[in-house]
Amino acid sequence: MRVLKILAAFAILLVLGAGIFVAYAWRSAIDPVDPPAQTSFDRALVARGADLAAIGNCNVCHTAPGREPFGGGLGIQTPFGTIYSTNITPDPETGIGRWSEAAFIRSMREGVDREGRHLYPAFPYDHYTLVSDEDNRALYAFLMTRTAASSTPPENELPFPFNLRMLLAGWKALYFREGPFQPDPIRSEEWNRGNYLTEGLSHCGACHTPRNRLGAEKKDEYFAGAEVENWTVYPINGNSPAPVPWNADSLTFYLRHGWHEHHGASRGSMAPVTANLGSIPEADVKAIAVYVSDVMGRPSQERIARGEAASAAARKESEAPLTVRATSTGNRVGEAIFLSACQGCHDGRRPVPFGGLNLHLSSAVNASNAQNIINVTLFGLPAARGEPSAIMPAYRGVLNQDQLVSLLDYMRERFSDQPAWTDTRERVAATMNGEREVPIYRMDGTTQAPPETSMRTTSWP
Amino acid sequence: MAVTLTVNGTTRQVDADPETPLLYVLRDHLELNGAKYGCGIGQCGACTVMVGNEAVLSCVTPVLLLEGRSITTVEGLGTLEKPGPLQQAFIEEQAAQCGYCIPGMMMRAQALLQADPAVDEAAIRAHLEPNLCRCGTHMRIIKAVMRAGELMRQKSQSGGAS
Amino acid sequence: MTRTDAKNPTRRGVLAAGGSLAVSFSLLSRALAQEGEVQGAAPPAQPKPKLPGSLSGDPFLDAWIRIDANGDISVFTGKAELGQGVKTAILQIAAEELEVDPATIRLITADTGQTPNEGYTAGSQSIQNSGTAIRHAAAQVREILIGQAAARWQVPVDQLRAENGKVIRADGQALDYGSLVSAEILHVEAIPQSRLKPASRFRVMGKPMHRVDIPAKVTGTPIYVQDLRMPGMVHARVVRPPRPGATLTELDASAVERMPGVVAVVRNGSFLAVAAEREFQAIQAMRVLEVSARWSEGTRLPNPANFIPSLKSLPSQQGVVAERSQGDAAAAQTFQATFTRPYQIHGSIGPSCAVALLENGTTTVWSHTQGVYPDRSAISEMLKVPPEQVRVIHMEGSGCYGHNGADDAAADAALIAQAVPGRPVRLQWMREQEHVWEPFGPAMLTEVRASLDQAGKIVAWNYDLWSNTHTTRPGPAGSLIAAHSLPTPFQPPPAKLSITPSGNGDRNAVPLYAIPNMRVIWHFLPEMPLRVSALRALGAYTNVFAIESTMDELALMANTDPVEFRLRHMEDPRGRAVIEAAAADFGWSKDPLPEGRGRGFAFARYKNLAAYLAMALELEVERETGRTRIIRVTAAIDSGEVVNPDGIRNQTEGGIIQAASWTLYEAVTFEETGITSIDWSSYPIMRFGSVPERIDVRIMDRPGEPFLGTGEAAQGPTPAAIANAIRHATGKRLYDIPFRAEIVKAAIGV
The missing domain is CATH 3.30.365.10 (Aldehyde oxidase/xanthine dehydrogenase, molybdopterin binding domain)
Structure with a gap:
């Protein structure tokens, strides 16, 4: 009996708990509306929304290769399974055509769809919650004036229990802090603007901050770098691996143009980001740069000196490219490959972006692992379509594992003060055999055109 | 310094600096004309050959990487008298104007068709993207590669039946 | 600019073999005017009624078609294969009117040693001019051969027909073309009218024919000037100044001269090049030579900002292209607009290339030029030798789409060849040289x-x-980049306004x-x-x-x-x-x-x-x-x-x-x-x-x-x-x- 009583009490508690949880987790549906007429939106508001959507990088996740812009259907790999982006065009049946402005703002602020279902944080509402109502209205105006695409994304591929959206309420309770953004009154307006954009729409931390086992950003490792889709995302805090320290000016230039003479060209999943930022007003990009460079902090004298040494070494090689041969390294295979296959473009003779970066200036060789160099070496950098851009040939067809490992070891030893990488062979093997699947992105063209509908492409060549 | 290369099935000793790009060894030492100099920096594809089963840009590939590897150039696909299926298809579709880019196109197409002779038009277009043609022969090149795929499928079917 | 070729020995008696036609070319002076493409060219002297196509410049039939005693047929065109398929089309035309299989014809294209001077292969005129000439010449040759057979058999010509390289009688008896040819019978001037075959009787023309050059192109058979290999040949590369007008002020070539395979560093004024035994050695040497040279500043380019709109404010001369006033111009509505186009490149996939050989005082240049004769003229002027000491032979290159680097590369090779007499010099431009130094399509x-x-x-x-x-084509040496760099530089001739029917x-x-x-x-x-x-x-x-x-x-x-x-x-x-x-x-x-x-x-x-x-x-x-x-x-x-x-x-x-x-x-x-x-x-x-x-x-x-x-x-x-x-x-x-x-x-x- 006593056992039964305990069991019964436990059951009641469980039901009660579940009830409270459901009550907590439950969000009401917001009534559907008739899709608003496109002409009902103020053009200036739509234009502002376009800039904000570019800052938010909405097109990148919400467009599948070869499909309609914002029509969704791109599979996003997470440690929990594949989540497909939704259709955010104003199509009434398959898109958000029946979402009222209030429903849209709630989704951004709370991570809940119109019907009241919790959204997976692959949609970065942990950042978007900071977006102001005013900006959300502009975004809504922009999205509702897009071309409607009738397109239903595939079902998410999530195993139990991750397929239970209700559990997301628990995730939110643990990790989600609702906005909007609160400015820091002692900081400048530009810094606050940058903080607002960086933390909000730009959601830089979604890639640049590492995540915990439940997929939440680790607040105590802010901008400490991570690995996303088998591309290494560099730290953009005090641990930035860039040999020449970033500052607000260089960062502004880089984000707007997709390259910088001291840092090289943006590529991988950063390419669409800089392509988007190239099409918006400079002031917003500069605000982001001011904030991020502040997070990076003022470089120490020692770092500045190292940067100057790297620049000097690069400059020297660009002036007498063919004399650069002997180094201290005993890695003859790697050296021979580098000198014959890489140095011709990477000697700095021709400036970035059309020339290859001199690797004395490379963040990649100073990063915590070789993954990005592995990726660009194997798969190349595909040309932008119809716009000037950097191009790099792929060496997938010719380098074997041993050769690539030797080359990477050589580059690390010659161009970085950091200790040798330890997991290079394993990464090379897994990337070459496809275990590590690497999405390939076209390069960001040097014009101010918005990015291609999808910059994802196949390996080059 | 000597390098040993296997080109179109024949193993050859070449007296060249191992850092020499394959393109110059093919053209200058082995007197093969298929691979062409176009840009020297891997942007145009005129120098494309096959290494193993992969299309490779010979202008940016030093021969030191190729010891013991099997290299195929357009000369390895057939001859004037006995053209191979891909060559036959390019002749039938008259898929050339000046023709300078064509051997590179063919070698990239060969790698694609060897992996999958039933490849569709969209895949052909995507796969040939690294190779440039200035005469504007693209439509015919696509048709020729499709036709070559057919010829190869027919050949492998009749081969399988015998 | 009107020149005569009368002293060109290579064009006389080249086919003196037994029984064949003695050849003597028509050496009518021929202008280089190509449908408005050349500035300052005088119209050709035209004493006689206009002959069809390029026959007006070279009226003798045997300048275009020769048949030897074996019946072997050679057709000569001054036009060059640029990838446009002209060889095939000309073979079709000749074979049609001559009543032979196209495969039996030997076609010789643009060669100052062998073919008529048809100026440039440009302006979509090859078939219009050369094709027309060859068609008429072929028809007239066919009629001459039928006439010969008629005389031999003593039958009227209308009882004879030509077929498959023979003239055939009603009873089936046949005479080979070779047996009908005798000295000088084709060395006659063309007449204005020809008995052309009607389209209803075409066997070859008007039907798709596989291009004769494609099998070689898809099998790697040597066909391009880039593929030309000769015994003792060296590979060369040029080093260009950072911009036009810059002169070479300082050079330390000692490091380059010590590099493996280097045969010669060629410096002639501000013209700088290197030749080596192997192609990659030449490229490596060129890279070192680049950093061993110092240049004066040269001519600055205009500020690119708003450059195209500023074209309107550059000094200009007005040419009236058309003026017509025929009636009421009362306008109800008017549209007004400005259209622009930037500088654009030809962008051949294969950078320009040439092979040149100086031997016994004659410089022979193999080039993918569009005009072997004008190029010869420019190169000989640059080398300060008479034109007959230069021979320019066309070989295919990568498609050119107009005046690209071909002529300049030919001049480069010719100049380098002067430094290594007896050794053929193969010169190819690097990609960046092609992009930067080819003449652009004008904004x-x-x-x-x-x-x-x-x-x-x-x-x-x-x-x-x-x-x-x-058009700034050769002709004059001043049209060549290499000639601008010599110790006594040749200047580009001043451009002149000229309004012609076909336009510029x-x-x-x-x-x-x-x-x-x-x-x-x-x-x-x-x-x-x-x-x-x-x-x-x-x-x-x-x-x-x-x-x-x-x-x-x-x-x-x-x-x-x-x-x-x-x-x-x-x-x-x-x-x-x-x-x-x-x-x-x-x-x-x-x-x-x-x-x-x-x-x-x-x-x-x-x-x-x-x-x-x-x-x-x-x-x-x-x-x-x-x-x-x-x-x-x-x-x-x-x-x-x-x-x-x-x-x-x-x-x-x-x-x-x-x-x-x-x-x-x-x-x-x-x-x-x-x-x-x-x-x-x-x-x-x-x-x-x-x-x-x-x-x-x-x-x-x-x-x-x-x-x-x-x-x-x-x-x-x-x-x-x-x-x-x-x-x-x-x-x-x-x-x-x-x-x-x-x-x-x-x-x-x-």
Whole structure:
């Protein structure tokens, strides 16, 4: 009996708990509306929304290769399974055509769809919650004036229990802090603007901050770098691996143009980001740069000196490219490959972006692992379509594992003060055999055109 | 310094600096004309050959990487008298104007068709993207590669039946 | 500029073998004038009635066709294979009229030692000029041979026929051509009229024939000048100054001279080159030589900001291209606009190349030049030797699309060869040299003002164009880069304004439509801040773009369908026919298209005297990105009598894709310190991912009509059809080429 009583009490508690949880987790549906007429939106508001959507990088996740812009259907790999982006065009049946402005703002602020279902944080509402109502209205105006695409994304591929959206309420309770953004009154307006954009729409931390086992950003490792889709995302805090320290000016230039003479060209999943930022007003990009460079902090004298040494070494090689041969390294295979296959473009003779970066200036060789160099070496950098851009040939067809490992070891030893990488062979093997699947992105063209509908492409060549 | 290369099935000793790009060894030492100099920096594809089963840009590939590897150039696909299926298809579709880019196109197409002779038009277009043609022969090149795929499928079917 | 070749020994008696025809060429002085492409060329002396095609320059039959005692037939053309398929078409023509199998003919193309001087292979004139000459010559040779047989058999000629290399009698008896040839019988001047075969009896012409050069091209058989290998040959590379006008001030070549394989460092004034045993050795040596040389500053380029609009303020001379005043010009509505085009490159996939050999005082140059004779003239002047000490032989190169680096590379090789006598020198440019040093297609600006009357008919047309010359070809040594660098530099000859029927910068500046009042002015810009020359279609690319864009705007004003509007103003029945055919084949209609899609139409008769071409096109403009994707193109072309329909189709498809690439993507970029578009990453062109889904070409059937030049006919209509389709898709008119995504997106807004 006593056992039964305990069991019964436990059951009641469980039901009660579940009830409270459901009550907590439950969000009401917001009534559907008739899709608003496109002409009902103020053009200036739509234009502002376009800039904000570019800052938010909405097109990148919400467009599948070869499909309609914002029509969704791109599979996003997470440690929990594949989540497909939704259709955010104003199509009434398959898109958000029946979402009222209030429903849209709630989704951004709370991570809940119109019907009241919790959204997976692959949609970065942990950042978007900071977006102001005013900006959300502009975004809504922009999205509702897009071309409607009738397109239903595939079902998410999530195993139990991750397929239970209700559990997301628990995730939110643990990790989600609702906005909007609160400015820091002692900081400048530009810094606050940058903080607002960086933390909000730009959601830089979604890639640049590492995540915990439940997929939440680790607040105590802010901008400490991570690995996303088998591309290494560099730290953009005090641990930035860039040999020449970033500052607000260089960062502004880089984000707007997709390259910088001291840092090289943006590529991988950063390419669409800089392509988007190239099409918006400079002031917003500069605000982001001011904030991020502040997070990076003022470089120490020692770092500045190292940067100057790297620049000097690069400059020297660009002036007498063919004399650069002997180094201290005993890695003859790697050296021979580098000198014959890489140095011709990477000697700095021709400036970035059309020339290859001199690797004395490379963040990649100073990063915590070789993954990005592995990726660009194997798969190349595909040309932008119809716009000037950097191009790099792929060496997938010719380098074997041993050769690539030797080359990477050589580059690390010659161009970085950091200790040798330890997991290079394993990464090379897994990337070459496809275990590590690497999405390939076209390069960001040097014009101010918005990015291609999808910059994802196949390996080059 | 000597390098040993296997080109179109024949193993050859070449007296060249191992850092020499394959393109110059093919053209200058082995007197093969298929691979062409176009840009020297891997942007145009005129120098494309096959290494193993992969299309490779010979202008940016030093021969030191190729010891013991099997290299195929357009000369390895057939001859004037006995053209191979891909060559036959390019002749039938008259898929050339000046023709300078064509051997590179063919070698990239060969790698694609060897992996999958039933490849569709969209895949052909995507796969040939690294190779440039200035005469504007693209439509015919696509048709020729499709036709070559057919010829190869027919050949492998009749081969399988015998 | 009028020159005679009378002292050229290599062109006399070269075929003296037993029983064959003694050869003596017609050495009629021949101008280099090529349909307006050469400045300052005098018209040829024409004492006699005009002979068909290039026969007017070289009237002797045996300059074109020779038959030896074995019956072996050689056909000579001064035109060169540029990848346009001219060899095949000329073989078809010759074989048709000679009644032989094309495979039995040996065709010799452009060689100053062997072939007639037909100037340049340019301006879509090879079939029109050389093809016509060879057709008439072949027909006349055939009749001469039949006449010989008639005399031998003592039968009337109308009882004989020619077939398969023989003359055949009614009873079946036959005489080989070889047995009918005797000394000098073909060394006669052509007559103006020939007994041409009627189209109904064609065996070879008018039918698709596989190109004779393609099997070699797909099997790696040596065919290009790049493939030429000769015993003892060295490989050379040039080092160019950082910009034009810069002179070599300091050079320490000792490190280069010590490099493995280096044969010679060649310095002649500011001309700098290196030759080595192996090609890669030459490249490595060139790289070291580059950093071993110091140069003076040279000529700064103009500031690129707003450069194209500033063309209007450069010093200019006015040339009246057309002026007509025929009636009431009372305008109800007027359209006015400015159209521009930037500098663009030929962009051959294979950088320019030449092989040169100095031996026994004669320099022989193998080159992919478009004009072996003019190139010989320029090189001999540069080398300060008589022309007969230079022989230029054409060999195929990568497609050129006009005056690219070919002649300059030939001059480079010739100059280097002087330093290593007895050794053939193979010189190829590097990619960045091709992109930077080839002469560009000139930037242009045009202004249109056109008016409609109440009835929607065009009553007045004012057109002003600002452009450099589109031809700085050899001829003079001053046209060669190498000659600019010599200790006593040759200067480029001053450009001269010249208005000719086929036009230059003003090519196709006069609309072919019925317009009563018209004024067309070329504001000729003698100064060339960037080096320019002929790029496929010359001014026709920009002029047709402007005219046909304007036609669509006028059609909109007149509230008329653009095809209908064009027909309303087109009186030439062949013009009407291609317009109607392109519209019909395309399925031209007023039906609405999906959002973002548009249709565009355009028409031109190339040079207003060559092929007619009309084109309809459908494209999609991506609203979010501004990117344009051409979906399908339908063209109709009237090239007169058709020689090789597949050749016409191939040229037209290619012209459309190339012009689409120019129009959507291409512009030379520069700073005051130099050209910055130096490769395919900084100067992108169309790649496979962007080519249309389909292109259809209808060829009009015109038996018995003269051949009309075809190779450049699509260049003008393509940009206009694209612009008109973008206008239809987005409501926005684009005036400035290229229509890159950034420009289109800015025009269409969010």
